[in-house]
Amino acid sequence: MISGAEIMVKCLEAEGVKVVFGYPGATICPFYDKIYESSIKHILVRQEQNAAHAASGYSRCSGLPGVCVATSGPGATNLITGIATAYADSVPMIAITGQVKTDLLGRDVFQEADITGACEPFVKHSYLVTKTEDLPRIFKEAFHIASTGRKGPVLIDIPMDIQTNKIEDFHYPETVNIIGYKPNTRGHAVQVRRAVEAIKKSRRPLIVSGGGVLSSGVKLKFQAFADKTKIPVISTMMGIGVMPSDSDMYLGMLGTHGKPVANRALHDADLVIVCGARLGDRAVASPDQMSENTTVIHIDIDPAEIGKNVKTEIPIVGDMKNVLNMLNEEIGDYVVPNQWQETVKNWRKSFYRIPPKFDGFVEPRALVAQLSSMLRSKAILVADVGQNQIWCANNFMIREGRFLTTGGMGTMGYSIPAAVGVKFARPSRDVVVVCGDGSFQMSMNELATIAGNNLAIKIIIMRNHRLGMVRELQDMNYGSRHSATILEGDPDFQKIAEAYGIDHAEANSNEEAEEIIKEMVKSDKPFILVCNVYPDTPSI
Amino acid sequence: MQYTLSVLVENHAGVLSKISGLFSRRGFNIDSLAVGVTSNPDVSRITIVANGDEYVVEQLEKQLNKVIPVIKVKCLTGGEFISRELILIKVHCAAAKRVEIIKTAEIMQAKIVDVAPGCVTVEYCECTNRINTLIDLLRPYGIREIVRTGTIAIDRGNTALSV
Ligand SMILES: Cc1ncc(C[n+]2csc(CCOP(=O)(O)OP(=O)(O)O)c2C)c(N)n1
Ligand SMILES: [Mg+2]
Numbered sequence A: 001m002i003s004g005a006e007i008m009v010k011c012l013e014a015e016g017v018k019v020v021f022g023y024p025g026a027t028i029c030p031f032y033d034k035i036y037e038s039s040i041k042h043i044l045v046r047q048e049q050n051a052a053h054a055a056s057g058y059s060r061c062s063g064l065p066g067v068c069v070a071t072s073g074p075g076a077t078n079l080i081t082g083i084a085t086a087y088a089d090s091v092p093m094i095a096i097t098g099q100v101k102t103d104l105l106g107r108d109v110f111q112e113a114d115i116t117g118a119c120e121p122f123v124k125h126s127y128l129v130t131k132t133e134d135l136p137r138i139f140k141e142a143f144h145i146a147s148t149g150r151k152g153p154v155l156i157d158i159p160m161d162i163q164t165n166k167i168e169d170f171h172y173p174e175t176v177n178i179i180g181y182k183p184n185t186r187g188h189a190v191q192v193r194r195a196v197e198a199i200k201k202s203r204r205p206l207i208v209s210g211g212g213v214l215s216s217g218v219k220l221k222f223q224a225f226a227d228k229t230k231i232p233v234i235s236t237m238m239g240i241g242v243m244p245s246d247s248d249m250y251l252g253m254l255g256t257h258g259k260p261v262a263n264r265a266l267h268d269a270d271l272v273i274v275c276g277a278r279l280g281d282r283a284v285a286s287p288d289q290m291s292e293n294t295t296v297i298h299i300d301i302d303p304a305e306i307g308k309n310v311k312t313e314i315p316i317v318g319d320m321k322n323v324l325n326m327l328n329e330e331i332g333d334y335v336v337p338n339q340w341q342e343t344v345k346n347w348r349k350s351f352y353r354i355p356p357k358f359d360g361f362v363e364p365r366a367l368v369a370q371l372s373s374m375l376r377s378k379a380i381l382v383a384d385v386g387q388n389q390i391w392c393a394n395n396f397m398i399r400e401g402r403f404l405t406t407g408g409m410g411t412m413g414y415s416i417p418a419a420v421g422v423k424f425a426r427p428s429r430d431v432v433v434v435c436g437d438g439s440f441q442m443s444m445n446e447l448a449t450i451a452g453n454n455l456a457i458k459i460i461i462m463r464n465h466r467l468g469m470v471r472e473l474q475d476m477n478y479g480s481r482h483s484a485t486i487l488e489g490d491p492d493f494q495k496i497a498e499a500y501g502i503d504h505a506e507a508n509s510n511e512e513a514e515e516i517i518k519e520m521v522k523s524d525k526p527f528i529l530v531c532n533v534y535p536d537t538p539s540i
Numbered sequence B: 001m002q003y004t005l006s007v008l009v010e011n012h013a014g015v016l017s018k019i020s021g022l023f024s025r026r027g028f029n030i031d032s033l034a035v036g037v038t039s040n041p042d043v044s045r046i047t048i049v050a051n052g053d054e055y056v057v058e059q060l061e062k063q064l065n066k067v068i069p070v071i072k073v074k075c076l077t078g079g080e081f082i083s084r085e086l087i088l089i090k091v092h093c094a095a096a097k098r099v100e101i102i103k104t105a106e107i108m109q110a111k112i113v114d115v116a117p118g119c120v121t122v123e124y125c126e127c128t129n130r131i132n133t134l135i136d137l138l139r140p141y142g143i144r145e146i147v148r149t150g151t152i153a154i155d156r157g158n159t160a161l162s163v
Helices: A004-014 A026-035 A048-062 A074-088 A115-122 A132-147 A160-164 A189-201 A211-215 A219-229 A260-268 A320-331 A338-349 A364-374 A387-395 A415-425 A437-452 A468-477 A493-499 A510-520 B015-025 B054-066 B095-108 B128-141
Strands: A019-022 A041-044 A066-070 A093-099 A125-128 A153-159 A205-209 A233-235 A250-253 A271-275 A295-300 A314-317 A380-383 A402-404 A431-436 A457-463 A503-507 A527-532 B002-010 B029-037 B043-051 B070-075 B081-092 B111-116 B119-126 B143-148 B152-155
Touching: A004 A026, A004 A132, A004 A160, A019 A048, A019 A415, A026 A066, A026 A093, A026 A153, A026 A160, A041 A415, A041 A437, A048 A066, A048 A074, A048 A093, A048 A402, A048 A415, A048 A437, A066 A074, A074 A093, A074 A115, A074 A153, A093 A115, A093 A132, A093 A160, A115 A125, A115 A153, A115 B015, A125 A132, A132 A153, A132 A160, A153 A160, A189 A271, A189 A295, A189 A314, A189 A320, A205 A260, A211 A219, A219 A320, A233 A260, A250 A260, A250 A338, A250 A387, A260 A338, A364 A387, A364 A457, A364 A510, A380 A387, A380 A415, A387 A431, A387 A457, A387 A468, A415 A431, A415 A437, A415 A457, A431 A437, A437 A457, A437 A493, A493 A503, A493 A527, A503 A510, A510 A527, B002 B015, B002 B054, B002 B152, B015 B029, B015 B043, B015 B054, B043 B054, B054 B070, B081 B128, B095 B111, B095 B119, B095 B128, B119 B128, B128 B143
Parallel strands: A019 A041, A019 A066, A066 A093, A093 A153, A125 A153, A205 A233, A205 A271, A233 A250, A271 A295, A295 A314, A380 A402, A380 A431, A431 A457, A457 A527, A503 A527
Antiparallel strands: B002 B043, B002 B070, B029 B043, B081 B119, B081 B143, B081 B152, B111 B119
16 A cells, blocks of 8 residues: 555656755645655755745756645745746646635635645646545646646645555556647648748748747757857847857847847847747737837747737747757758848957946945856856846846846746755756845855755845836836835844854955955865945946 | 637646636627537537737637647638527517517418417527627517627538637
8 A cells, every 4th residue: 555645756767856955844745754754855946935035946957847835825825936036937847735625615714725726827737636646646647747849837735635645556557548738749741831931931030039948948959059050049038048159140138128239239230030939918018119110030839929919920830849850951052131140240240248336345246147157158147036037137148157037027036046946956066046135045045055055055145225127117207206215223143144144245346356366266165255235237 | 890709728627727818818809609528529619709810819729729729720711611509588578569579480481389478488599790789689589698709610611620
C-alpha cells in the first residue's frame, strides 16, 4: 500500500524534479513528511509568494517547470501573486497546495480557501484532486500542460485525506491523453512560404523578438538567422537577451521605456516579423507607433495572441523552433537591402549615450553598463520592477547570459526570490539582482533563504528613497505631487544585511561602486551593495 | 451581430464555471448559454449565443479553445443551422378570453399545458424569433410569468459535430 503523499513525491521524482520551493502548514503536512525522506531538496522560503517567484526563476533558467508548495487557506492565497506573475510571463510552473479534507470542502472550515476558483484567471489549468488514484495521471498531465504549448502555471489542489489515503500500487503513466489539449507546434508550410515572399518583397524588414524565442530554447539559431539575413532585431522586455547586446543587428527594447532607435525602427519598418511576443500596451501603446501599411507576420505558439493586439497579415501558429527552421530553409541566402543595413548601422552608433553624473551619487545607467563587463559572459541579471528595471533593460550588455524580469506582470519584489530559483538552476553562474529600495523591501525577508543556503547572489539596491517609477509618473502627469512615493522610515539596508550575516557595502559614486563590485564578484558568498542614486534620475 | 457557437467539452465538474468566467473576465456579452450531455456521456455540448463584432467572435473562439477541457469549438453562424429555445408562458386569462388565447396558441403551434381559473400556461419550442412573436401576441392578455431556456442549435444537413 502507498499513500497519496508518497505518490506525490514519487510523481515529482518521476518528472525529474530536484528542488521545490515552499512553506508548510497543517493540510500539506502529509506531503512534507514524505519529502523529508526523499532525494528532492525542499527550500523553505519566508513567504509563499516568493516560493512561486523562486519556482519561476528556476524554471526560466533550467527549462524545467519550477515547483512551489503551500498549505491551504492563507498559504494558498499568498501564492496567488506569484502564480499570476508566472501566468503573465508564460513561465511553466507547478503549484501544489494542501486543501481541507474532502468531506469538509465547501463548509468554510478553518483555512479553507477555494484556491482553484480564485486562481481560475491566472492558471493555464487547475485540478482539485478528489481521488488518490487520480494523482499520477493528474501530475503527469499537469507537467505536460505546464511545459508544452504556451507555457504557464498549473495548480494542483490536494485535500489532506487524498494525501493520507492509501492505494494498492503506484504507477506513473508514460503518456498523456488530454482530448482537448493538442497544441499546434508545427507551423504551416504555406504560411511560411507567404511570409518569406513578403520578406523578400519588403525594403525594411524588422524582427521583434519576445519571450517566446527564449522559452522555445531557440536563441542561438535565432541569432544565426538574424546574422545571416541581416534583418535587424528589436525586442520586448521579455525578449531581452535573445540577441547579444553588442550584435550589429540588435537595436534594443521597444516601447514606452525602450530605446528610441528601437521605436524608430518599428516606425520606419515596412514589414515586421513578431516572434513569440504578445505586444502588450507597454510594447506598442498606440497603433501609430507602426506605419499604416506595415505588413505584420506574427509567429506564436498561442493562436489567441495572433491578431489580438496588432493587426496581422500573415499568422503562423507554431513553436518558434520549428517555424524558424522552416523560415531559414525557405529564405535561402536572402539578405536585406543594402540601404536598410546602412540605416541600421547608423542607428547603432547612437545606441549608448553616456548619461550625466551627479556628484555624491551613483549613476545607475552607467553602473549597469559597467557591471556587464565585470561579470562573466554567462551571467544572469535579475531586475526587479521600477526604474531599476528600465535602467537594466536598456543598459545591461548581455553576452551569453540572461536577463530576467517580470515583463508581463511587473510584480515588485520579484527579483530576490526569482534569483534564489535561478541560483539553484545555475549554481555556477554569476547571479546578480538589481532592485529598487521599494522592491527590496517587498521581499527582503528572503535574505534568510539566501543566507541559510549560502547562495552567492549579489544584490545591488538602487536607493533613491523613492518609488521612483511612480514618482516619475507623478512628475510628468500629476504636477509633481509626490503622493505616497517618498520612502520615509526606511531602515539602514547595510544593517539589515549585517543582521542576516551577509557581506555588504555602500557606494556614493560609480568609481566606488565599481571597486566594490570587483571584490563582490570574486566571493562565493551573498553580497548586498547599496548604491545611493540621485532621486530625480530619469528612467531612460 | 449575434453569433451561435457550439462547444464540446469534457463532462467534468467546474468546466462550466471556467467557461462562464472566461466570458465575464474578457468582457464578452453572452445572450444565452445552454448545456447538456451528448451521445457520449463523457462529453457535454454547450451552445452559446453571443453578441459582438468579428474581432470579438474570433477572440472568443480562440480563448475557448485554450480552455483545456474544451474539445471543439464551432461557430454555426455563417452556415445553415436550426436553433430552438423552450419557453413556458403563464398568461392571465379571463374566461371570456380563453378561446381567443387557445386559438392564438394553435395558430402558432404552441401547446396549452395547464389551465386554471384565471390563467393558462403555454409551452412553445421554437427559434428565438418565433418565440418573441408569440410573446408579443400574448402580451395584451397580461403575462404573469415567463421561463425560458437558452438556445440550442445544430447544423443542417449531413455534418455532425463530434469529438
Ligand atoms: C506589487 C506591486 N505594487 C505596486 C507596483 C507599482 N509600481 C511600479 S514601479 C513602482 C516603484 C518601485 O520602486 P522601487 O522598487 O524603489 O524602484 P525604483 O522605481 O525607485 O527604481 C511601483 C510602486 C508594482 N509594480 N508592483
Ligand atoms: Mg526606489
